[in-house]
Amino acid sequence: MLSGINGQSLDAKGRVIISPEYRAELGESFYITLGFNDKPSVQVLSISHFENLRNQIRAMTGDMANDFMHIYVAPATLVTPNAQGRIQIPKTIRDLANLDKEVMVVGLDNRVEIWDKPTYEEFMKARMAASYKAGLELLKLF
Numbered sequence: 001m002l003s004g005i006n007g008q009s010l011d012a013k014g015r016v017i018i019s020p021e022y023r024a025e026l027g028e029s030f031y032i033t034l035g036f037n038d039k040p041s042v043q044v045l046s047i048s049h050f051e052n053l054r055n056q057i058r059a060m061t062g063d064m065a066n067d068f069m070h071i072y073v074a075p076a077t078l079v080t081p082n083a084q085g086r087i088q089i090p091k092t093i094r095d096l097a098n099l100d101k102e103v104m105v106v107g108l109d110n111r112v113e114i115w116d117k118p119t120y121e122e123f124m125k126a127r128m129a130a131s132y133k134a135g136l137e138l139l140k141l142f
Contacts, residue, residue, distance in 0.1 A: 002107035044112035
């Protein structure tokens, strides 16, 4: 399981460190693509997880299938971390996800998200305000 939130800085080449714990779950190489949220972000998916997503998109029909091919499949890039555990996020993906210097790397069960720090903080504040109490009630924790 992938979990945890940590802040990092993109280096001058657009690289970010993927922790050894995350790499152990994701594999030697993995895919990065655009995020699944209504705010810009980057998804980091194991090869099998990405292939499952791609197969689901292939099974879709209509305009949404085409849209999802453009949103998730077209920008997808297979990456392999270097000896320091860094991956380079292509400039196209960095630009579409609004990644600047400070980023948040977030483990989410079977995937990792990479966010621009201010965007992530805004996203979390909105989600906490909108979903926190209702979510606790659904989980029977409130």
